Amino acid sequence: MFWTQSTLGAAHPSGNLSLHGIKSLQYKSTRILSQLPCKSSYQRRPFSNKNMTVELDSNTGVAVIQMKKPPVNSLSLEFLTEFAINMEKLEMDRECRGVVLTSSIPKIFSAGLDINEMYGKTPEHSGEFWRAVQEMWLKLYGSNMVTIAAINGSSPAGGCLMALACDYRIMADNPKYAIGLNETKLGIVAPFWFKDSIINVIGRRATEHSLQLGLMYSASDALKVGLVDQLVPQDKIMTHALSVMSEWLAIPDHARQITKSMMRKPTLDRLLTNRESDIQNFVNFISKDSIQKSLQLYLEMLKQRKS
Amino acid sequence: MFWTQSTLGAAHPSGNLSLHGIKSLQYKSTRILSQLPCKSSYQRRPFSNKNMTVELDSNTGVAVIQMKKPPVNSLSLEFLTEFAINMEKLEMDRECRGVVLTSSIPKIFSAGLDINEMYGKTPEHSGEFWRAVQEMWLKLYGSNMVTIAAINGSSPAGGCLMALACDYRIMADNPKYAIGLNETKLGIVAPFWFKDSIINVIGRRATEHSLQLGLMYSASDALKVGLVDQLVPQDKIMTHALSVMSEWLAIPDHARQITKSMMRKPTLDRLLTNRESDIQNFVNFISKDSIQKSLQLYLEMLKQRKS
Amino acid sequence: MFWTQSTLGAAHPSGNLSLHGIKSLQYKSTRILSQLPCKSSYQRRPFSNKNMTVELDSNTGVAVIQMKKPPVNSLSLEFLTEFAINMEKLEMDRECRGVVLTSSIPKIFSAGLDINEMYGKTPEHSGEFWRAVQEMWLKLYGSNMVTIAAINGSSPAGGCLMALACDYRIMADNPKYAIGLNETKLGIVAPFWFKDSIINVIGRRATEHSLQLGLMYSASDALKVGLVDQLVPQDKIMTHALSVMSEWLAIPDHARQITKSMMRKPTLDRLLTNRESDIQNFVNFISKDSIQKSLQLYLEMLKQRKS
Numbered sequence: 001m002f003w004t005q006s007t008l009g010a011a012h013p014s015g016n017l018s019l020h021g022i023k024s025l026q027y028k029s030t031r032i033l034s035q036l037p038c039k040s041s042y043q044r045r046p047f048s049n050k051n052m053t054v055e056l057d058s059n060t061g062v063a064v065i066q067m068k069k070p071p072v073n074s075l076s077l078e079f080l081t082e083f084a085i086n087m088e089k090l091e092m093d094r095e096c097r098g099v100v101l102t103s104s105i106p107k108i109f110s111a112g113l114d115i116n117e118m119y120g121k122t123p124e125h126s127g128e129f130w131r132a133v134q135e136m137w138l139k140l141y142g143s144n145m146v147t148i149a150a151i152n153g154s155s156p157a158g159g160c161l162m163a164l165a166c167d168y169r170i171m172a173d174n175p176k177y178a179i180g181l182n183e184t185k186l187g188i189v190a191p192f193w194f195k196d197s198i199i200n201v202i203g204r205r206a207t208e209h210s211l212q213l214g215l216m217y218s219a220s221d222a223l224k225v226g227l228v229d230q231l232v233p234q235d236k237i238m239t240h241a242l243s244v245m246s247e248w249l250a251i252p253d254h255a256r257q258i259t260k261s262m263m264r265k266p267t268l269d270r271l272l273t274n275r276e277s278d279i280q281n282f283v284n285f286i287s288k289d290s291i292q293k294s295l296q297l298y299l300e301m302l303k304q305r306k307s
Numbered sequence: 308m309f310w311t312q313s314t315l316g317a318a319h320p321s322g323n324l325s326l327h328g329i330k331s332l333q334y335k336s337t338r339i340l341s342q343l344p345c346k347s348s349y350q351r352r353p354f355s356n357k358n359m360t361v362e363l364d365s366n367t368g369v370a371v372i373q374m375k376k377p378p379v380n381s382l383s384l385e386f387l388t389e390f391a392i393n394m395e396k397l398e399m400d401r402e403c404r405g406v407v408l409t410s411s412i413p414k415i416f417s418a419g420l421d422i423n424e425m426y427g428k429t430p431e432h433s434g435e436f437w438r439a440v441q442e443m444w445l446k447l448y449g450s451n452m453v454t455i456a457a458i459n460g461s462s463p464a465g466g467c468l469m470a471l472a473c474d475y476r477i478m479a480d481n482p483k484y485a486i487g488l489n490e491t492k493l494g495i496v497a498p499f500w501f502k503d504s505i506i507n508v509i510g511r512r513a514t515e516h517s518l519q520l521g522l523m524y525s526a527s528d529a530l531k532v533g534l535v536d537q538l539v540p541q542d543k544i545m546t547h548a549l550s551v552m553s554e555w556l557a558i559p560d561h562a563r564q565i566t567k568s569m570m571r572k573p574t575l576d577r578l579l580t581n582r583e584s585d586i587q588n589f590v591n592f593i594s595k596d597s598i599q600k601s602l603q604l605y606l607e608m609l610k611q612r613k614s
Numbered sequence: 615m616f617w618t619q620s621t622l623g624a625a626h627p628s629g630n631l632s633l634h635g636i637k638s639l640q641y642k643s644t645r646i647l648s649q650l651p652c653k654s655s656y657q658r659r660p661f662s663n664k665n666m667t668v669e670l671d672s673n674t675g676v677a678v679i680q681m682k683k684p685p686v687n688s689l690s691l692e693f694l695t696e697f698a699i700n701m702e703k704l705e706m707d708r709e710c711r712g713v714v715l716t717s718s719i720p721k722i723f724s725a726g727l728d729i730n731e732m733y734g735k736t737p738e739h740s741g742e743f744w745r746a747v748q749e750m751w752l753k754l755y756g757s758n759m760v761t762i763a764a765i766n767g768s769s770p771a772g773g774c775l776m777a778l779a780c781d782y783r784i785m786a787d788n789p790k791y792a793i794g795l796n797e798t799k800l801g802i803v804a805p806f807w808f809k810d811s812i813i814n815v816i817g818r819r820a821t822e823h824s825l826q827l828g829l830m831y832s833a834s835d836a837l838k839v840g841l842v843d844q845l846v847p848q849d850k851i852m853t854h855a856l857s858v859m860s861e862w863l864a865i866p867d868h869a870r871q872i873t874k875s876m877m878r879k880p881t882l883d884r885l886l887t888n889r890e891s892d893i894q895n896f897v898n899f900i901s902k903d904s905i906q907k908s909l910q911l912y913l914e915m916l917k918q919r920k921s
Contacts, residue, residue, distance in 0.1 A: 254801070263821070519781065
């Protein structure tokens with residue numbers, strides 16, 4: 001096939017031209033922002049948030065999201081909500097074509113879900129929290145933008161999930177950093193869409209092994225198993241991420257978006273179809289006395305560690 | 308996610324606590340044993356059988372099944388029935404958390420299905436035999452226990468299937484040992500659940516190649532293609548298997564079991580749904596005059612070889 | 615399993631004996647040839663065509679299809695029709711058990727779909743053209759014969775698809791040759807069955823990466839990612855292809871065919887089920903003014919290059 005990219009280069013995120021009737025990624029999610037200005041006038045001007053900094057370079061069309069919630073970028077309800085709003089802003093911004101996700105906390109990308117959101121909370125709160133976890137993943141896995149994870153620290157559980165949802169993963173080549181879905185090690189189970197996310201990256205056999213043992217991979221093992229795509233020296237990770245991004249942005253948005261949708265839609269649809277029951281399962285689980293007691297003990301242990 | 312394993316460590320095989328509503332592996336199979344004592348008092352005391360020895364170490368919770376049916380551990384109806392009973396005993400024994408499957412016959416793990424069960428038998432017998440083959444696989448692939456194959460010899464066809472059904476495969480590093488689903492080489496076809504089993508381990512492309520050519524892999528090639536997970540020197544294989552087992556048993560049973568079920572249930576369900584038609588297909592095939600004639604010739608050839 | 619291959623060796627393409635009720639590859643396609651002589655008497659006598667040479671060696675049962683349409687073996691309607699007729703002839707010829715697909719054009723295997731078939735044509739013509747593209751793939755991916763691609767040159771887009779549809783891919787070890795589904799680079803999208811074809815060969819993660827970026831792999835990178843199975847020196851490619859073919863032909867046809875069908879049928883069925891809508895989508899896409907304009911510009915550019 002031989003025609004030029006000029007053909008389809010016109011409309012960016014709103015277009016839905018398709019060779020084979022497949023539309024760009026779309027899903028029926030909670031619209032967090034009902035109205036947003038379509039044109040933004042900032043140029044490399046960060047719009048700061050509490051838990052992350054978002055900086056969009058309107059020359060390159062690339063935004064950098066730096067997570068900055070001490071001590072470990074844990075995914076609280078507030079963090080997740082802020083993240084989803086930022087992703088939606090960028091998605092609707094015609095100037096933004098790609099996102100690099102990284103951390104400004106030393107040695108940690110994200111430690112995953114915030115346990116404080118699960119202890120001593122009402123079922124309503126737990127349900128709201130879990131919906132926000134889902135929304136983070138839906139926004140990231142289903143993004144029309146190019147998404148690159150610059151994993152500059154350890155990234156267990158929910159942190160690993162964020163990386164898995166991106167288009168490309170670059171990890172700092174540091175033997176002390178580890179990444180993986182380690183839920184079973186903690187006595188819990190990664191839900192089906194965590195499982196789908198990792199199967200789509202490292203394949204079925206490696207996933208069975210990885211999830212059953214809750215494996216945390218060193219950077220080099222993560223590369224070997226395909227959990228990350230490249231290792232680079234810590235101080236080169238952002239430069240390299242932006243360089244990879246420019247390769248991805250050389251592809252006409254439209255063709256890339258439709259292709260991405262064709263690959264990811266079945267996986268997105270599985271959660272969208274089962275979203276409410278997935279929330280209900282989480283709420284039922286987290287409300288159990290035995291689980292609450294265990295969370296209490298764990299939180300006390302964390303407090304003692306700090307002091 | 309961060310809570311401790313103490314949470315879920317309580318109930319072993321009977322529990323069905325789940326984060327996301329997925330229950331442990333369960334399937335509606337022929338209950339071979341209707342009543343079994345739930346508490347066993349043996350400690351490293353083997354309960355011997357005709358075709359295999361089963362030794363459970365109640366300190367470690369690990370059982371070793373040693374196949375010992377001369378000359379090649381062929382899977383006869385009697386062997387398969389005994390195997391299923393043993394698996395069910397262990398599954399229901401609260402003291403048993405893991406099984407190592409190996410052979411006490413030199414140079415052979417298992418040579419696969421016993422051809423004597425297919426020649427000159429009634430359709431009823433053939434159907435009963437095939438149901439026993441299915442049951443062996445269902446028990447092994449669907450086990451809640453950790454299952455490790457210590458492949459200390461060659462393992463074609465049905466022998467390979469047994470290894471594929473385990474959680475982890477360790478093979479003796481001996482260039483003379485080979486493993487694979489070599490059915491096409493013999494002019495026959497591996498049924499769909501053999502195919503599913505190998506796809507889930509080595510992936511789709513390698514499976515297409517492997518099954519079409521009926522490839523038998525040397526130990527080192529088996530490692531390369533992912534058909535086995537590790538090679539170790541022959542005399543270290545049991546020590547190593549037990550060492551790997553202890554890593555798996557460090558994971559809370561419950562979380563691991565639910566995770567295993569989440570991964571394997573769709574594959575188990577495919578056979579459970581099509582079990583009767585799969586039996587009928589086998590019986591129809593094996594009853595053909597041309598097949599019976601061929602079996603006769605093959606058995607005569609085997610007899611001549613012996614003498 | 616142990617019976618001899620003599621069992622099933624009798625009937626070649628018409629047989630439908632099966633261990634598990636799975637029949638050989640069959641699909642309801644446009645029968646291009648309604649009546650063909652079942653016995654052919656040629657022996658290494660090529661039957662020439664306009665766009666390719668087909669040479670069947672009745673001693674070995676192996677046909678070689680050499681594509682020879684200057685300048686780049688582009689897949690025109692005429693080419694595709696001729697190809698489908700040849701495949702059907704060979705499929706029905708009891709003497710033919712395997713096909714090697716290669717090119718007699720230096721440095722190019724096939725450059726993919728012919729853009730001239732898409733510019734300034736009626737919707738009827740476009741529909742006919744797309745149906746021929748589908749038919750080429752259905753004939754090749756669903757062939758009962760052993761199909762080996764001897765990729766002796768570059769092979770983008772539709773050329774890569776032809777190679778992907780074969781059972782085995784051998785590529786000339788020349789760093790100047792590249793292969794891949796590069797559609798997005800041209801601003802277009804590979805349809806779902808192109809995507810299915812490549813997933814089945816290189817897996818899901820590599821496909822997502824490959825299709826989004828429209829990657830063209832050098833010969834050595836194609837080997838690494840699994841897009842081709844082997845590299846051999848350019849001048850050894852046919853000798854090697856025939857040698858690999860003889861290994862495949864050592865397997866009883868019947869067992870191999872049923873196994874191939876078991877692996878490929880779901881993928882074939884997806885296109886067969888959606889064939890008309892896939893054509894309609896293509897026609898709608900290609901009829902757009904913007905696309906036609908783009909094709910015009912592209913064709914003018916090609917003309918200027920030549921002069």
